[in-house]
Amino acid sequence: MFEKILIANRGEIALRVVRACREMGIQSVAVHSTSDVDAMHVRMADESICIGPPPGAQSYLSIPAIVSACEITGAQAVHPGYGFLSENAKFAQILEDHELKFIGPSAEHIRLMGDKITAKDTMKGLGVPCVPGSDGGMETLDEATALGRQIGYPVIVKATAGGGGRGMKLAKSAGEMESAFHTARSEAKAAFGNDEVYVEKYLGKPRHVEVQVFGDGKGKAVHLGERDCSLQRRHQKVLEEAPGPTIDATTRARIGKTCAEAVARINYAGAGTVEFLYEDGEFYFIEMNTRLQVEHPVTESIYGVDLVREQIRVAAGEPISFSQKSLQIDGHSIEIRINAEKLPLFSPSPGRITQYHAPGGLGVRMDSAIYDGYSIPPHYDSLIGKLIVHGRDRPEALARLGRALSELIVDGIDTNVPLFDALLREPAIQSGNYNIHWLEKWLSKNFE
Numbered sequence: 001m002f003e004k005i006l007i008a009n010r011g012e013i014a015l016r017v018v019r020a021c022r023e024m025g026i027q028s029v030a031v032h033s034t035s036d037v038d039a040m041h042v043r044m045a046d047e048s049i050c051i052g053p054p055p056g057a058q059s060y061l062s063i064p065a066i067v068s069a070c071e072i073t074g075a076q077a078v079h080p081g082y083g084f085l086s087e088n089a090k091f092a093q094i095l096e097d098h099e100l101k102f103i104g105p106s107a108e109h110i111r112l113m114g115d116k117i118t119a120k121d122t123m124k125g126l127g128v129p130c131v132p133g134s135d136g137g138m139e140t141l142d143e144a145t146a147l148g149r150q151i152g153y154p155v156i157v158k159a160t161a162g163g164g165g166r167g168m169k170l171a172k173s174a175g176e177m178e179s180a181f182h183t184a185r186s187e188a189k190a191a192f193g194n195d196e197v198y199v200e201k202y203l204g205k206p207r208h209v210e211v212q213v214f215g216d217g218k219g220k221a222v223h224l225g226e227r228d229c230s231l232q233r234r235h236q237k238v239l240e241e242a243p244g245p246t247i248d249a250t251t252r253a254r255i256g257k258t259c260a261e262a263v264a265r266i267n268y269a270g271a272g273t274v275e276f277l278y279e280d281g282e283f284y285f286i287e288m289n290t291r292l293q294v295e296h297p298v299t300e301s302i303y304g305v306d307l308v309r310e311q312i313r314v315a316a317g318e319p320i321s322f323s324q325k326s327l328q329i330d331g332h333s334i335e336i337r338i339n340a341e342k343l344p345l346f347s348p349s350p351g352r353i354t355q356y357h358a359p360g361g362l363g364v365r366m367d368s369a370i371y372d373g374y375s376i377p378p379h380y381d382s383l384i385g386k387l388i389v390h391g392r393d394r395p396e397a398l399a400r401l402g403r404a405l406s407e408l409i410v411d412g413i414d415t416n417v418p419l420f421d422a423l424l425r426e427p428a429i430q431s432g433n434y435n436i437h438w439l440e441k442w443l444s445k446n447f448e
């Protein structure tokens with residue numbers, strides 16, 4: 001097992017990894033930018049090292065800075081968290097070249113799934129059902145328009161290198177293709193430095209259902225059921241839950257087995273998420289994330305496993321500590337993403353937290369790196385915490401979420417908590433009867 005792990009991230013996820021390390025008796029190293037000297041992950045880790053100025057490109061995304069930090073501190077492995085370098089194949093490769101262990105899949109698998117066209121091709125070949133669409137990138141507007149006609153409008157134009165919901169545009173008809181095609185391309189170019197796009201059938205009322213898989217890198221893999229992340233704003237998840245309200249045990253076993261077998265066949269190592277849109281009882285693969293997800297705690301809650309611990313074990317060459325058979329679902333779990341945002345426009349709201357009180361009690365977990373007096377820097381994303389609740393069933397989890405929210409205090413900055421207070425009063429949320437488009441429509445009526 002490793003003696004020392006460096007965490008190439010910040011915020012709640014860096015703290016999450018520190019916690020797993022401490023329970024495993026592993027020393028942790030925090031890296032930080034100059035604006036994060038007082039951050040909680042820096043305070044909680046066993047050691048810390050400054051790697052550069054506030055902009056991500058010069059610190060948390062700087063591969064030379066992170067490799068040097070490993071050399072200076074003697075860390076043997078790097079946990080990338082999510083975001084930043086977590087899905088950067090070059091980073092995984094460079095670490096390997098420096099005899100440092102990347103806690104995640106191989107550079108080859110990151111590359112394979114990072115390009116969405118190749119990912120779809122690969123998954124199709126492994127027997128995973130995909131959204132109907134183009135087999136490759138669309139070079140010209142004419143090609144995209146013709147393909148739209150072939151699969152039938154509406155269609156969605158998506159960036160091959162996409163992520164975070166960027167570079168994605170809807171074309172309801174052939175007439176809308178020109179603007180969708182060009183906007184998607186320029187957004188993709190600006191966000192990812194790669195303007196390749198592809199075209200997919202636009203699904204009108206799907207749920208977002210994703211399967212958590214875990215491979216040992218040696219041909220064995222298990223699945224840990226699904227998470228439903230259908231509550232989204234601008235293609236970004238707002239609330240996640242497990243198990244999925246519309247997925248029964250037979251369906252779970254079937255899609256879980258398909259995904260686990262697919263990743264086993266490519267000798268996938270560590271945690272991965274196979275994302276689907278789910279409509280009228282059919283699954284349509286959209287992408288695979290080759291890292292730990294923000295919403296991993298809901299899976300941990302219902303299966304009683306520590307996914308970060310398993311990531312570290314597998315990276316160190318140890319077997320996964322559970323078998324498919326031993327995994328039994330216990331109850332229901334819901335996570336909400338608490339952001340430093342000002343409603344109704346969801347504009348970033350950095351600043352100093354004058355008072356913070358975290359909720360507690362049975363079935364409540366707060367993963368956050370904020371504290372009384374902490375100043376949220378303006379340089380990073382707005383996620384300041386995740387509130388995760390666990391109950392014996394969905395109604396109990398929802399009641400617990402409402403109760404926990406009533407205890408939470410975050411003063412001094414604006415947050416999106418009022419959104420959740422309002423959502424919990426909605427019959428569609430209480431019944432679980434909504435799809436990926438529901439929140440946008442609800443917001444336009446109630447908020448914007």
Ligand code: ADP
Binds near residue numbers: 200204436
């Ligand atoms: P990203 O990598 O940017 O997150 P994804 O491919 O994972 O992009 O899609 C993110 C979200 O965008 C999905 O959860 C869904 O809400 C929406 N979306 C993606 N593809 C489609 C599609 N074919 N039809 C309808 N909505 C889609």
